[in-house]
Amino acid sequence: MSTAFLGGFGPNVSIAHVGPELAAGDLTALLGAQFRGTPDGDAPVTYRLAWTRQGSMPVGFVKDVAASELAEVRTTFGPGPAGRTFGHGGNPITAGGVGGWSWLPSVASPGEAVDRVTADLAWSWGFLQFGADGAVEATLTSPERTYQRGAAHDERFNDPVFSPALPESRSPYLARSGDEISFAVPLFTDRAGNGGNAAVSSARTTLLRDGTKVGETPYAANGLFEVPSGAAVYRVETDAVRTAGTSEFATKVSAAWTFRSDTAADDRYVPLPLSVVRFTPELDAGGATPKGRSLRVPLTVQQQEGAANGRVDRIDVEVSFDDGATWTAAPVSGGVATIANPGAAGYGSIRVKATDSDGNALEHTVIRAYKIA
Structure with a gap:
């Protein structure tokens, strides 16, 4: 139990301890x-x-x-x-x-x-x-x-690129307790790794079991789902569209993860395999990069602690300069994607796909990841 007294007690109230002291962990x-x-x-x-x-x-x-x-x-x-x-x-x-x-x-x-x-x-x-x-x-x-x-x-x-991430946390982001799967990932995490959420005009999160939908919520990367007993292949899909005018970056973020899961033996939430890829290009103070030049985008894999994650060896990256209408592959070498920006001002969007050594897969799409000026 936690109790707070905001602003203090005032001049006529004080506190004291009554009775024996408790063990250090009890109070x-x-x-x-x-x-x-x-x-x-x-x-x-x-x-x-x-x-x-x-x-x-x-x-x-x-x-x-x-x-x-x-x-x-x-x-x-x-x-x-x-x-x-x-x-x-x-x-x-x-x-x-x-x-x-x-x-x-x-x-x-x-x-x-x-x-x-x-x-x-x-x-x-x-x-x-x-x-x-x-x-x-x-x-x-x-x-x-x-x-x-x-x-x-x-x-x-508040620096771009804003994207899904797994900041250090006391609670798992994707977990199973018995036959209940919980999912909550910050889709709009900033470049420094501060977990981000945003007002949205539309959002959904869908969980599929062996290709069949078992649940859906109207929330961005958030849901609690009852699932049938036993082992199966699951896929969680989510997308969110920012409320218009609230940011010029990450105007729409979509993501999906595929993983295997079986009934958890006890009542605690057991972390499930979950990986993300973070994008950390060097941008100016306004979140922009020069037009007509190549942009190096370092790729960092984050994986959920305590989960049976496989090793991610290959990452495929695509870029779009028309808000996701068309996509072009970007070469990746040494954990860095190289994007050839066009000669006109606008925005660059990034899409990434990866599969780990155990067959768990991820997909992320960030529309308007950075500005081209």
Whole structure:
């Protein structure tokens, strides 16, 4: 169980521990505060402080924090669309995975933010994009980070290419418990590997068993499916179209994975084979590359931890310059695809296919992966 008191208790409420202390793993108290600092130029500065206590609640809690005890995290944000507002937050995370509260100051995109944080526990960073009506249009969430006190660290958010990814996580992305398969993959993860979700105008996720549909949801890369007992070949397909105007990149993302699965013997979720291919070309600050020149696109394979994944030895890449109407093969050598960009401005879309040594397969398509200028 986790309980939070946002903003503190007020002047007339205090806390204390009653009764014997508990074992360290039975009770964790997370205490903290977040304050606005003096801006560093145009970059907002936030002090984010947090501590944990094991086995008992504090009876009085006073901390005098020296600057030398804090780590400085400078975060750079890639370009966002005009007419939007953006926020940046940091949540403290305990060793057991319990997260705290985050203040969300406004930031510019492109722009920077500076955070000074306690270094005794992990932090997870978030970036949010809000529409003119205040609705959330996109979110990016970092894996848990740890920092060294007194040191400076850099983070990045919101740079293309946005694509499916498997950021470090405490929960599996594709798993089976008994005869229930769960699936949740962030389709719009940014270049730095921050898990991404976006507002969409349409989406679907479909699960097929030996070629027959067993379930479908209206969500982007997300579903919980009851399946028949026994072993079979499964294929999960998903696609999502971003809400118009919310980003010029990754306007549509499609993906599919093929894998074998049998009834899981116990009640816990067992990770299933799952691989993705990440694209990390060097683009300018606006997510663009020069027209008429070749673009090197490093390819990185990520595989789900704890799953019986095979080895991915070959990756086939195709490129489109007309939003997916036609495709051309791009040569791949040494884990790098080389794309010959046309002489006209526009966008490049990327499609990839791969099969591992155990027969598990993947397909990803990112429409408008990068800009050509």
